[in-house]
Amino acid sequence: MSFAFFPPNQRAAGSDLTISISPLGLVELSDEEFEVHGPRLNRYATNFAFFLGHHWAYRREAGEPQITLNYVATFARYINNFCFSRGVKFAVAKRYEHVVPALLKRVWEVDNQKQSLLNTIGEQGGVSGDSFVKVAYEPSWVDSAGGQHPGRVRILPLNSAHVFPEYHPHDRDRLIRLKLKYKFWTTAADGARQVMTYAEILTDDVIEEYINDELIDQRPNPLGVIPVAHIRNIAVSGSPWGLSDVSDIISINRELNEKLTDISDIVNYHAAPTTIIQGAKATNLERGPRKLWGGLPEKAKVYNLENGVDLAGPLNYIQVLKTAMHEIMGVPESALGQMQPISNTSGVALAIQYQPLMNRNSIKQMNYGIGLKQINELVLRTLFCFEPETLLYDPRTEGIKTEDDQPDLIDPNDPEVYQVDCVWPMPLPVDNLVKLNEIQAKLAIGLESKRNALIELGEEFPDERLEEMFSEQRRDVVEQGALDLIKATISSAILQMTGIATEEGGNPVPSSGGDQAGPGNPAGTAQTGVLPGATGIDLGVDTKSLINQFVTMAYGTKLPQSRNSEDASNQETRS
Numbered sequence: 222m223s224f225a226f227f228p229p230n231q232r233a234a235g236s237d238l239t240i241s242i243s244p245l246g247l248v249e250l251s252d253e254e255f256e257v258h259g260p261r262l263n264r265y266a267t268n269f270a271f272f273l274g275h276h277w278a279y280r281r282e283a284g285e286p287q288i289t290l291n292y293v294a295t296f297a298r299y300i301n302n303f304c305f306s307r308g309v310k311f312a313v314a315k316r317y318e319h320v321v322p323a324l325l326k327r328v329w330e331v332d333n334q335k336q337s338l339l340n341t342i343g344e345q346g347g348v349s350g351d352s353f354v355k356v357a358y359e360p361s362w363v364d365s366a367g368g369q370h371p372g373r374v375r376i377l378p379l380n381s382a383h384v385f386p387e388y389h390p391h392d393r394d395r396l397i398r399l400k401l402k403y404k405f406w407t408t409a410a411d412g413a414r415q416v417m418t419y420a421e422i423l424t425d426d427v428i429e430e431y432i433n434d435e436l437i438d439q440r441p442n443p444l445g446v447i448p449v450a451h452i453r454n455i456a457v458s459g460s461p462w463g464l465s466d467v468s469d470i471i472s473i474n475r476e477l478n479e480k481l482t483d484i485s486d487i488v489n490y491h492a493a494p495t496t497i498i499q500g501a502k503a504t505n506l507e508r509g510p511r512k513l514w515g516g517l518p519e520k521a522k523v524y525n526l527e528n529g530v531d532l533a534g535p536l537n538y539i540q541v542l543k544t545a546m547h548e549i550m551g552v553p554e555s556a557l558g559q560m561q562p563i564s565n566t567s568g569v570a571l572a573i574q575y576q577p578l579m580n581r582n583s584i585k586q587m588n589y590g591i592g593l594k595q596i597n598e599l600v601l602r603t604l605f606c607f608e609p610e611t612l613l614y615d616p617r618t619e620g621i622k623t624e625d626d627q628p629d630l631i632d633p634n635d636p637e638v639y640q641v642d643c644v645w646p647m648p649l650p651v652d653n654l655v656k657l658n659e660i661q662a663k664l665a666i667g668l669e670s671k672r673n674a675l676i677e678l679g680e681e682f683p684d685e686r687l688e689e690m691f692s693e694q695r696r697d698v699v700e701q702g703a704l705d706l707i708k709a710t711i712s713s714a715i716l717q718m719t720g721i722a723t724e725e726g727g728n729p730v731p732s733s734g735g736d737q738a739g740p741g742n743p744a745g746t747a748q749t750g751v752l753p754g755a756t757g758i759d760l761g762v763d764t765k766s767l768i769n770q771f772v773t774m775a776y777g778t779k780l781p782q783s784r785n786s787e788d789a790s791n792q793e794t795r796s
Contacts, residue, residue, distance in 0.1 A: 258385055261462055265349045265382045271471050272297060272348045276478050286485040292474050292543075293467045295557065296550045297347050300466050303578060303648050304585050305339040310644040310679070311597060314637045319627050321601070321638065322682060323619040324611060328600050332373035341378045343589070346454035350465035352592070353379040353386075355401075356448045356599040358607045374603050376596065379449075386451060386461075393461045396447050399423045423447045443606050448599050452592030455584060463588070466581075470546045477542045484535050498523050551577030571649045582648055590643040598639040605633045623684050646679055 250258070270276075271293040281287045313321040329335040346352035354376060361372040383403040389395040401421040409415050420431040425446055430438040442448075453463030500521035517523070547554050553575060572579055604611050612631045614622075631638055660677060663669035675683040716722055 254385060261351075262382055264465070264468065267471065268293075268348050268350070268465050268467055271474065272467065276475055286482055286489065288481040288485055289478055290474070290481065292477070292546055293471060296470065296546070296552055297344070297467050299552055299556065300550070300578070300581065300585075301340065301343040301347050304582050304589075305336075305343045307646045307648060308336060308339065309593065310646070311593075312642045312644050314640050315624070316627055317631065317638055318684065319620040319622050320614050320631055321641070324601065324604060325597060325641070328374045328376070328604065333376045338376055338378065342452065342592075343585075345378055345381055346452055346463065346589070347466045349381040350454050350463040350468070351381045351384075352452040352454065353381055353384040354450045354452065354592070354596055355379055356450075356596060356603055358603050360607075372607065374600055374607075376600065384449070386449075388461050393459075396449070396451065397424070399447050399449055423449065444599070444602050446599070446602070448603065450592050450595035450599060453588050456588055466550070469549050473542055473546050473549075477539060477546075480535060480539055480542070484532060484539075487532070496523065548577075551581045553578070575649065579648075586643070586645050590645070593643050594641055597641040601639055601641075602633070605631075620682060621684055621688055 250262075271291075274289060274291050274294065276289050276291070277287060311322065311325050313325075329338070342352050342354060357375045357377060359373050359375050362370050364370065379401065380403065383401055385400040385402060386396055387398040387400075389397050399422070401423070402418065404416050404418050406414060407417050418433055420434070422429045422431075424442065426442055428438075428440050428442050429436060451461075453461075454466065455464040457464055498521070500518050544554070556575070556578075612633065614627075614629045614631075616622075656678070660669060660674045664671070664674060669677075671687060672683045675686055680686050712722070
């Protein structure tokens, strides 16, 4: 079985050994394009064929087993989920922390679906070995229902087989030209469905679009750079292309399926055994349970063909193949659902147990971190180009200033603006209680700040969280003061009514309701309705009204009311 991309003059039509992983067939390539990109596209086709479950180049007769255990897709999805399921956070230069993080959060989480994008980018790279991501701006538009859709920056993962990059001959990281080419369905003027080829050629200066090799649009590149980032899943020294996660186990998975199918054939053959009769004729012998055969010749023999194959050897061989796939991929057998005892294993012990997978994760984080940094630079340049108002700091929608040298207006030519690093969380489970105890111990002896503690706990915007915590504490203090004031007012009112001090009120004080002589209160004058110690302070509380409420609630001077649900008058009133 082979998988290949052939140029037009070499493709064998109707070949049963070639599998095309495309709903519209292979894109026609020139001889020059096939010479440069043919081996790469051949790898893509093979890897995606096995990833999608196309492990056989032929189909057996109906009723014959053809077992397919798709470990290629299982391992690829597991590694992708292990590396990207917990997401990624972005750290920017301190000088622009009040603006850039909010812009990136808007593009990744509002304009796009961040977690879905990471999963798609990781899957494309994990299977094919290369992941291409295009950044484009979608202007605002109004749908047919009148709904307003604001402009947004789109992050578009591309099919690696549709991208044909051209790098500088002496610099493998410098992209000088890129062609995006694929087929699509469309409707002709007469209503017939037809397949057409779309091509887009991007350089630093010009963007050109073609339909069936006919130029339909040509415009200058507003960014001045090609808005496509190339991420190598596993970088190879001296090569512009990356390696996939699954290429090394494809042959093993194919061998496993073939041997399992052979064993299935043996089991099925002997599940309905063949009866052998020697020295007699089987004309009148009936087969089936509870059947008795009599009158056979003296030397006649009747027996079933037994299974003479020892399946222990083939089963051990299958286990060897399965173990080899786990060792090559670095995924422990227990990670794919194998029964294991539940324990509170620490994060360090888990990291040692999953050390091969952690090594693979470190390599992917390094390579994808470089690519995500390129994507973020393209995102910011696109945003500054099409929405220049985002260069101005907006305290209502963005972060807070923590230093005086943080500018209100961003300089798009400052390279420090685009210095965005990736912060990857721990892929293995972390005991939060242990982490909190560690941070608390560091805070107690002064080896950690609250800001860094928040960063350690995964907080993406620590300054905003600190400001939020301070505001919440200040609000709690104000609310507690208001409650204390209400309690003091109530205690003072009870003291005036009964002369008995409550626990909150302290010792009794002279009532303010009688005549009290003093320097500020001549004899014969009374300060009615003013609480002790509150002279000159407007508490906004009428003491007499408060006392009336106490008396009503304490002694029930207002008679309780009830309603008989069976009373006809009440029913009429309700109706």
